Amino acid sequence: MRRFHGLYRELDATSRTSRKESALVAYFEAAPAADAAWAAHLLLGRRGRRTVNTRHLREWAAEESGLPLWLVEESYDAVGDLAETIALLVPGGGRGSGNGTEEAEVEGLGEFIEQRVFGLAGLEPEAQRTLVLGTWGALDAGERFLFHKLISGGFRVGVAGGLVARALAKVAGVDRATMMHRLAGRWEPTAEAWEALMSEDEGGDPLRPYPFFLAHAVPPEVEDLGAAADFQAEWKWDGIRAQAVRRGAEAVLWSRGGDLVNGGFPEIVGELGELPSGTVLDGELLAWDRDRPMGFHQLQRRIQRKSVGKKLREEVPVRLMAYDLLEEGGEDLRQLGTSERRRRLEALVRRASLPRIVVAEVVEASTWAALADARATARERGVEGLMLKRLDAPYRAGRPRGDWWKWKVDPFTLDVVLVYAQRGHGRRASLYTDYTLAVWSAGELVPVAKAYSGLTDKEIRRVDAFVRRHIIDRFGPVRVVEPELVFEIAFEGIQPSTRHKAGLSLRFPRIVRWREDKAASEADTLESVQALMGEPS
């Protein structure tokens, strides 16, 4: 635990990739297998589980620090991170309290998690309290912070998965793509799994997917990519990227995040069973109505379902739009060129002739002008734009530049007014960075979006300073501010919503610029937003 905390501190303190990587390598080389497995699991952002109710945690912190509970909440509001707040509030604490007695090293990370984190699961609050207090006593404030992250199941660290994979690859002495492949699929953080990650022999999950190939946005001048004829163009579907793995007697669907999503798509999984064993497809899960996609908000009803009833099956029909073939007859095809994989994909899917697993159409256009024309029809087709895939490129791992590009349609934009602000989390904790934005309707401001990103750090500080001086009301952590600041937001689409007062919600809203040249009265109206909704999104 102590060693892992040291690593965490190093990763947290620097934004330089090279220093992060060397810290990771040093840790993984030195840590015992069981600890290293847990560290990899956590650093890759794999799901933890909450073993203690955070409400209890706040109450115990209040009791231990002798503070009223409301002040713990106020502190949380200011700090923006509960794990950190409680770590700071709990008095004294094992090491670092200056009493001179160097406590024995707490357990290694693996043992610490098995005992002090999972050991809390399912106990009565009183029993949990005793154990948590015991752990507080054994740790310093920094280690307590990690402990709180672990027991609340919310551990995250500012290190990209790709970087962890690269460090692991270095430790194992393999290339990064190989390590990414080994890391894909299911594995439990055990010493055995660690040995498998580090060793030559395959092992691991027999149903594991390949690392996804991810695209970059096209450069500002798309012509800079070279000849249009060198690319295969496809529609960019607005669904869930998924890999369909059919091996042995099994068929599974993996999301890009590494989750199994079989439960939400039983029809697709059923049809996958019809494909020959040793087949892996890359494609998009879509909600589909006759001849066009239904919009992401319908698809959302399927996501993270353990099962899907008859009603939902009928209301939200789905399909897998396959656009790549990564494995055929158990053979890894990733080194073949795009056109060859495409040829095999078409043949395989056609042979199977399934209603819900179909091949994504190729957009036939060989000049940039023709592609631009096709892209202009994207909205009415219900797609996000075009994908451009270099015809002779292999299927690569991760997001390398050069071969796969996404050319999205221009987003919608609106000018909106800042009405509520809330403090951010993580890097932005303690600053007001979460904004609720509104448009005019009959002389009143109606919220239409929440947005976080898009401003520079400097602008964020200025907005924060504005918020602090213009609070007119407060509801819990939410501050109502004088409606004066105008932002231009961009978003991908509009969908009807019963949960929002405006009767609609925006898809992927983000701030593109601060309109310091505009007064609040010049912001957009709800009528103009509704007019946009009439347009296909």
Next chain:
Amino acid sequence: MRGDLVTTTEAGLWCEAGGFHIDPWRPVDRAVVTHAHADHTRPGSGRYLTAASGVELVRLRTHADAVVDGLEYGERLRIGGVEVSFHPAGHILGSAQIRIERAGEVWVVGGDYKTGSDPTCAAFEAVPCDVFISESTFGLPVFQWPDPEDVARDVRAWWEGNAASGRTSLLCAYALGKSQRLLAALNDAPGPIAVHGALDKLLGPYRDQGIELPPTRYASVDVAKEIRGHGLVIAPPSANGTPWMRKFGDVSTAFASGWMTLRGPRRRRGFDQGFTVSDHADWRGLLGAIEATGATRVLVTHGYVDPLVRYLSEERGLHAEPLASRFEGEGDGADEVKVPGSDAAAAAAAAVSGEVGGTAEDDPMEDAAADPIEDPAEGPA
């Protein structure tokens, strides 16, 4: 409230019985100021009165021709219908709490203060009073300052570690107060120290008053060349990430501020290292100071006003209430957002910006205060 010895007006804290303002944010005839930070001493007033050890710094802030009078700590002066005296606030050199007495009733304006030790200024003195006006910059229990000696050890270890790997150490801190305090903690420095121009000229007033600081040199190109790879450079935070830094070669950067106790600001500021050092009182410091005054009524200004007011009321049984001010425990005036079509905001922005007299060019502290982050009042920024 009627009958209060100190109230607020458009121009700032106002003592009607004495006919003077305290730390006014607009030009006034007579300003009594607690210390020389920009949000407490603004240029343009007719005459200033401050603690004797702070006169030189206040003069730097208000321009050479300003009338600045000094009063020794504890010395009493009759102004109008009240008796005024200054008492150490422990914040920076020359910082004071202002005690005002009328007919046996005593008010104390705390200004900015800290209760921890600081060799560069007189230690905070609890002044018994009926009403205490307290800041609340760090008025939450998550703020608990580490032992300054531990921090000094950490700074030294960081510097030595950098030197061992051939890196220059760039330590950023506010130019007035914090920088001198950090220097004083490095009196037997393990290597050469250079300082940014913004703070070079602020060392004189300290050394003149016999405060022991290690030898420093202005960070010229030549000096930079000489200390590159092993020396320590102290600079205002705005210097971080600027071309100015390049002359020091490979650097490790650090920021010294009370906000560095929190992970969010630590990460956001983009420094390699954060040291928790503040010239404001932490939570226990605030509670201890308030209790030591024996005041039964506490007016809370700039910072975490609401939580501190509620805590004092509910948990300590004091008569506590917020007092609006333009002091900047957290924000900073230069950052004021100008909103088109909003006269009020424009007026407010004008009131706190340069339009109150004095120009940027001739303010000796201006390059320290040019960047909003840079303002000596601590901001989470």
